[in-house]
Amino acid sequence: xxxxxxxxxxxxxxxxxxxxxxxxxxxxxxxxxxxxxxxxxxxxxxxxxxxxxxxxxxxxxxxxxxxxxxxxxxxxxxxxxxxxxxxxxxxxxxxxxxxxxxxxxxxxxxxxxxxxxxxxxxxxxxxxxxxxxxxxxxxxxxxxxxxxxxxxxxxxxxxxxxxxxxxxxxxxxxxxxxxxxxxxxxxxxxxxxxxxxxxxxxxxxxxxxxxxxxxxxxxxxxxxxxxxxxxxxxxxxxxxxxxx
Amino acid sequence: xxxxxxxxxxxxxxxxxxxxxxxxxxxxxxxxxxxxxxxxxxxxxxxxxxxxxxxxxxxxxxxxxxxxxxxxxxxxxxxxxxxxxxxxxxxxxxxxxxxxxxxxxxxxxxxxxxxxxxxxxxxxxxxxxxxxxxxxxxxxxxxxxxxxxxxxxxxxxxxxxxxxxxxxxxxxxxxxxxxxxxxxxxxxxxxxxxxxxxxxxxxxxxxxxxxxxxxxxxxxxxxxxxxxxxxxxxxxxxxxxxxxxxxxxxxxxxxxxxxxxxxxxxxxx
Numbered sequence: 005x006x007x008x009x010x011x012x013x014x015x016x017x018x019x020x021x022x023x024x025x026x027x028x029x030x031x032x033x034x035x036x037x038x039x040x041x042x043x044x045x046x047x048x049x050x051x052x053x054x055x056x057x058x059x060x061x062x063x064x065x066x067x068x069x070x071x072x073x074x075x076x077x078x079x080x081x082x083x084x085x086x087x088x089x090x091x092x093x094x095x096x097x098x099x100x101x102x103x104x105x106x107x108x109x110x111x112x113x114x115x116x117x118x119x120x121x122x123x124x125x126x127x128x129x130x131x132x133x134x135x136x137x138x139x140x141x142x143x144x145x146x147x148x149x150x151x152x153x154x155x156x157x158x159x160x161x162x163x164x165x166x167x168x169x170x171x172x173x174x175x176x177x178x179x180x181x182x183x184x185x186x187x188x189x190x191x192x193x194x195x196x197x198x199x200x201x202x203x204x205x206x207x208x209x210x211x212x213x214x215x216x217x218x219x220x221x222x223x224x225x226x227x228x229x230x231x232x233x234x235x236x237x238x239x240x241x242x243x244x245x246x247x248x
Numbered sequence: 249x250x251x252x253x254x255x256x257x258x259x260x261x262x263x264x265x266x267x268x269x270x271x272x273x274x275x276x277x278x279x280x281x282x283x284x285x286x287x288x289x290x291x292x293x294x295x296x297x298x299x300x301x302x303x304x305x306x307x308x309x310x311x312x313x314x315x316x317x318x319x320x321x322x323x324x325x326x327x328x329x330x331x332x333x334x335x336x337x338x339x340x341x342x343x344x345x346x347x348x349x350x351x352x353x354x355x356x357x358x359x360x361x362x363x364x365x366x367x368x369x370x371x372x373x374x375x376x377x378x379x380x381x382x383x384x385x386x387x388x389x390x391x392x393x394x395x396x397x398x399x400x401x402x403x404x405x406x407x408x409x410x411x412x413x414x415x416x417x418x419x420x421x422x423x424x425x426x427x428x429x430x431x432x433x434x435x436x437x438x439x440x441x442x443x444x445x446x447x448x449x450x451x452x453x454x455x456x457x458x459x460x461x462x463x464x465x466x467x468x469x470x471x472x473x474x475x476x477x478x479x480x481x482x483x484x485x486x487x488x489x490x491x492x493x494x495x496x497x498x499x500x501x502x503x504x505x506x507x508x509x510x511x512x513x514x515x516x517x
Contacts (some may be wrong), residue, residue, distance in 0.1 A: 059462040095459040100387035112468030142414035
């Protein structure tokens, strides 16, 4: 399928309190691309991600996912295609057991019992957490919660995977296996993070945003090695590039 | 008790419900129905009844033993909530001074009798409720309620209450720790600060609720919380239900204690 693109055109958004979070942001991400979104705290990354599945609607401008223009009436449809892994796994895991939580999405898609079970099994195996299936989320460690949160989105088999700070709670080994897993996910990936090494590893393309607009857009290896650009945006060179 | 300790004590009750014993394995619907029946039967006795209530202790005692629930833990929980029952009944002995019996030369007033009856009913009902929670996982109880016809919206509320109780308590624990670490002596521990902390906690909760809702929407939430759990009644469930109902009926309608007393009396004569 060639139409899993994400297209933002001149999107403006301001919160009810007047904060202008998006200031005419435009970019286009095509099928199969993996894109890192970086920027300082408060640059609009999270607001941007909330537009990708229609939780927030653009104040002006258009968001198109696939061939569908984002509107109130199409939001539900878009949510089936775009899976968002949020930053705090406690917000993502709202069901009383791991199994129920991962099954929540597939059940809402209206799948039959056998395929729901299979999807849950596959998704949990993907993050090596199938043994946790009967546990309540509050008995899990931070890293386990993150893994299960990812599984809960993967179980919906989204065309486009969006992640907000996926590695922030993980120990180095879990982070490494997350990176390996992300590389095997062939569909479109959009990852917002301050972990520039992860972005350099996983994403070919990188978008830098500041004050709700794109300031740089290009290949990760070019952007993430541009010291001045990064420092202007409260970022610094990825550790792997600092050594040389 | 410090906040940390009370938090872990709530967690303990929850942890108990994930054990695996005969009682834990019983179908949660059966346990909910039997416990409800037990509660209503106990409450249905007249306010001066004490003797006929005694056999009902068999139910909590059996559940405690079969469910391997630590007795001291249970008793302590009952004592913690007992002030409520004590305050309800404490004035009965003074208001209702009619003498109804003389035991070993001491006159017993109707007030004392009803006070003791309240305490007995209280221990029976609270222990039954605690045992239900300690032997059935909370989600299990929720699914049972859903199956028994409680509307989805109430069950969803209960599920979220359970899920976020722990998150919220942890959040509170972090706030309280942060306060304690920066308040020395009495400063910082007063009412004024506490009120602000509650405000902060409330705002954080609202923000979290927003985030949870967006996470739910992004996974296709549309009003109902679906579940895959299949319940099948097995033989132990039926056995448990039938024997519980039979015993409750027996103790309710036949004065077992009285008959037992007569038999023993005759035996000694």
